[in-house]
Amino acid sequence: NAGVTQTPKFQVLKTGQSMTLQCAQDMNHEYMSWYRQDPGMGLRLIHYSVGAGITDQGEVPNGYNVSRSTTEDFPLRLLSAAPSQTSVYFCASSYLDRGEQFFGPGTRLTVL
């Protein structure tokens, strides 16, 4: 199994640009989520999904959209990038009936 994969690894955007961060998992996990991590801070939940077609907001959802059309994929869209969205983004997945979450390697995003 590849586990949780994320692309791209690095990305630089200009203010106002849009882009999609990709996340995929091959473990047939029902639950997927996106976190962001700012320097020196813990991870904060952006959006999550408990299955295909179902998404919900976490604690910092503003400026981001998600969709879950398949079990495997959970893309995160930045609608109009702002410097405040400069961060490292992590995708995670898990089975609904088990507490262990598996994290991807992260996408390091810089917005100029």
Next chain:
Amino acid sequence: DAKTTQPTSMDCAEGRAANLPCNHSTISGNEYVYWYRQIHSQGPQYIIHGLKNNETNEMASLIITEDRKSSTLILPHATLRDTAVYYCIVRATNFGNEKLTFGTGTRLTIIP
């Protein structure tokens, strides 16, 4: 979820047991204690979790006090690869869709 308190940083000699404390004095009777670690900019990695009893797996042991107000993660024979930030997290359920609330964790440095 109950708040956790961890030391900001700790050192441990290579080959020795690393004991990482966590205080969660407001934990409720049905809340679980989870431990994750993050090795230099990688995605967090699940280590272990428990409710009341002590737990052990191939990575670590988790000792929870009888009153459940604190716990200790034990890495029995620390190696240089164990240098990481360790997060103690209290969660309301043992289900995958329960969000993880990351604090700032303990930065553990293994000294050669």
